[in-house]
Amino acid sequence: MADGDIVLGANQYGKAECRLVRIDRETPVHRITDLTVTAQLRGDFTACHTDGDNSRVVATDTQKNTVYAFAREHGIATPETFLMTLGRHFVEGFEWVTGGRWEAQSHAWDRIVTGDGEHDHSFVRRGEEVRTTVVQKDGDATWVVSGLSGCTVLKSTGSEFSGFPRDRYTTLAETDDRIMATSVTAWWRYAPETQAELEGLDFDGLHAAVRAALLSTFAEVHSLALQQTLFAMGRRVLEEHPEIAEIRLSCPNKHHFLVDLAPFGLDNPGEVFFAADRPYGLIQATITREGQPEVPQAWATVPAFA
Numbered sequence: 001m002a003d004g005d006i007v008l009g010a011n012q013y014g015k016a017e018c019r020l021v022r023i024d025r026e027t028p029v030h031r032i033t034d035l036t037v038t039a040q041l042r043g044d045f046t047a048c049h050t051d052g053d054n055s056r057v058v059a060t061d062t063q064k065n066t067v068y069a070f071a072r073e074h075g076i077a078t079p080e081t082f083l084m085t086l087g088r089h090f091v092e093g094f095e096w097v098t099g100g101r102w103e104a105q106s107h108a109w110d111r112i113v114t115g116d117g118e119h120d121h122s123f124v125r126r127g128e129e130v131r132t133t134v135v136q137k138d139g140d141a142t143w144v145v146s147g148l149s150g151c152t153v154l155k156s157t158g159s160e161f162s163g164f165p166r167d168r169y170t171t172l173a174e175t176d177d178r179i180m181a182t183s184v185t186a187w188w189r190y191a192p193e194t195q196a197e198l199e200g201l202d203f204d205g206l207h208a209a210v211r212a213a214l215l216s217t218f219a220e221v222h223s224l225a226l227q228q229t230l231f232a233m234g235r236r237v238l239e240e241h242p243e244i245a246e247i248r249l250s251c252p253n254k255h256h257f258l259v260d261l262a263p264f265g266l267d268n269p270g271e272v273f274f275a276a277d278r279p280y281g282l283i284q285a286t287i288t289r290e291g292q293p294e295v296p297q298a299w300a301t302v303p304a305f306a
């Protein structure tokens with residue numbers, strides 16, 4: 001090789017951001033591990049870069065499959081031990097792989113607290129939620145619409161989906177046990193329409209109570225469809241709070257697909273999931289009181305169904 005020749009420098013390759021959810025379900029008290037894993041290999045991959053010779057290229061698809069299979073085979077005691085187990089597999093398994101880089105982001109979930117205490121299989125994601133409010137005035141009228149967004153919840157059992165019509169484009173299997181997860185956006189309109197009356201409301205207390213009602217209902221309802229859960233959540237808020245006139249809910253169905261581990265000789269009894277980010281189902285509804293007039297001015301500019 002002569003000075004000045006063009007050569008390959010440092011390189012690494014792999015599969016980025018494998019969305020992995022593992023549910024430990026040996027007992028009715030489930031444990032959730034939610035990771036975004038990136039796996040990359042280092043070693044001698046020159047022939048691929050220079051000549052397209054893939055004989056040493058452990059496919060990124062294989063690396064991804066290994067992530068999901070290892071979650072089943074070895075469990076995930078901690079992200080650190082999980083990644084080291086993965087790394088050792090590649091370095092010891094392929095002699096030209098000299099090293100690599102494995103990264104995991106761990107997404108924290110707390111158990112939903114209901115009237116009965118911490119729930120066994122319903123969780124709320126820590127730290128992404130925002131409390132929202134829009135006040136609008138027109139002459140003597142005042143409207144307050146408040147809400148929350150980014151409230152991500154998941155139940156690892158207690159959710160089914162079946163009985164839907166089948167046509168030639170339907171491939172979805174019926175299920176009597178799936179993960180149900182959503183990121184709740186809620187907006188509710190306070191009933192009073194004068195500033196004096198509205199100022200008498202305990203907005204902090206009401207917000208906390210509405211949030212608790214939404215989460216408890218999500219946890220406690222055995223769901224036959226996200227639509228049913230969403231309506232039950234809104235109904236409970238209106239039942240408990242006469243000072244709230246109506247509520248709008250927007251809930252993406254954050255699909256968790258059971259990974260088929262059969263090609264690797266592994267079963268997967270509801271433990272290892274691919275958490276897809278898009279496309280997602282989008283379920284939206286207004287829950288209101290019979291006979292109550294609509295108040296479009298209160299909702300103008302509120303991104304309720306955006």
Ligand SMILES: O=c1[nH]c(=O)c2[nH]c(=O)[nH]c2[nH]1
Nearest residue numbers: 161172224225226227253281
């Ligand atoms: O709860 C659900 N509602 C649906 O309308 C739907 N559609 C779908 O494919 N999965 C689901 N789940």
